[in-house]
Amino acid sequence: MPRQFFGAIPHASCDGQGTRIMDFIDKTLKCVDCGNEFVFTAGEQLFFHDKQFKNEPKRCKACKSKRASGRTVRPETRTTCSECGAETTVPFKPSQGRPVLCRSCFQKKQIGPQPARVN
Numbered sequence: 001m002p003r004q005f006f007g008a009i010p011h012a013s014c015d016g017q018g019t020r021i022m023d024f025i026d027k028t029l030k031c032v033d034c035g036n037e038f039v040f041t042a043g044e045q046l047f048f049h050d051k052q053f054k055n056e057p058k059r060c061k062a063c064k065s066k067r068a069s070g071r072t073v074r075p076e077t078r079t080t081c082s083e084c085g086a087e088t089t090v091p092f093k094p095s096q097g098r099p100v101l102c103r104s105c106f107q108k109k110q111i112g113p114q115p116a117r118v119n
Contacts (some may be wrong), residue, residue, distance in 0.1 A: 024049075029056060033063040081105055 012101055024042035038060035047058070059067065076089045082099035094100045101109065 027056070029058075031060040031063055033067070036058065036060055089094045 024045040026042055027040040027045070028037050029040050030036070036107055040056055044057075057064070076091060077093055078087065078089050079094055079100050080086070081088050081102035083105040086102050088102035089102075090100060102111065
């Protein structure tokens with residue numbers, strides 16, 4: 001039996017009392033990453049409709065959380081500060097010939113007077 005949710009929905013039918021009803025039915029979708037099937041529930045469909053999302057989800061919850069958690073990882077590189085000589089880590093790979101600063105030296109440079117740029 002389909003789940004029914006109440007609300008002002010464009011292609012809804014009336015229940016005879018003037019209340020609009022839209023039937024959202026659980027759908028089975030296929031994950032683009034792992035290929036497993038997952039259920040796009042009626043409640044999730046209502047949420048997507050309320051937020052005016054146009055596309056259905058493409059990934060199952062496991063692949064979605066795996067993908068989201070991978071974004072926060074940054075490579076940490078150990079190096080020596082060009083100003084004070086302290087050992088530090090930076091969230092990037094330093095390129096040859098460019099100075100690398102520790103956090104405190106970097107913040108000192110940010111606070112100090114900014115040189116005028118010439119175009």
